[in-house]
Amino acid sequence: MEFAKACREIAAAVEEVALPLVNTIEGGEVIGMGAALSETKRIDKVAEEIVIEHLREHGLCRTLISEECGRVEIGGSAGTIFLDPIDGTYNALAGIPFYALSIAYAEQGEVIRGFVRDLANGETFSAERGRGACLDGRPITTSSTGLLEASAMSIYGRKFDPANVMDLGRTIRRWRLLGASALELCYVGAGRLDGFIDLRGTLRVTDAAAGILVCTEAGGVVTDRDGDTLRFPDEVWIGRCLVATNGPLHRKVIEYLR
16 A cells, blocks of 8 residues: 555544543553553553554555554565654643654665654644655745744753753744654744754654654754764664754754754
């Protein structure tokens, strides 16, 4: 089955089983420990299980790497899918309308297709390497903002980060923390944010793979905090720092972080 069509079917299935658990005590029930070494909530588990069922039915990849179950052999002929069944679980359980399904497809170590479904608002971000990024089928591009003083960014830091991180936060015009990295990366791609910066060292391939492709295919730049190529291991318990911007702001942001 074609990737985009399969993802739309998967998203509909996830919405059917997961949305009734949003903002409920049942949805937040802890039912185990995930491969990412964090608690697995019921809403995450039911969403992941329905995705795995669809992947196996259609043989959409050889290997799945997901936040809860870790690495699973699906049985398809080729490819790896990186899955976050509910990115922004806290938001979903708190009734905050900012959480998503994130699916990235990779071959030979390179992500070539990405799909992020905003489960709260029904928007769909998608991208294919070399062919651009779209929101609900319409092409998107990053913003043209060139001044930090005029920018809006989502910035996640740590308590022990150096003062220059706070200096960056004070320099930008608007600071937003939205709580779902896949969507925040897509928001940079769509020009809704000028940057998304996560310096906690906890961002995993399952969180970011699809959103990074959407962002870069829309004209954005994504690197590590030093401005170098960002490489994620295929392991859900290993995190990275990430800097994503619209492009014109990237060098200025990196200079602040050095």
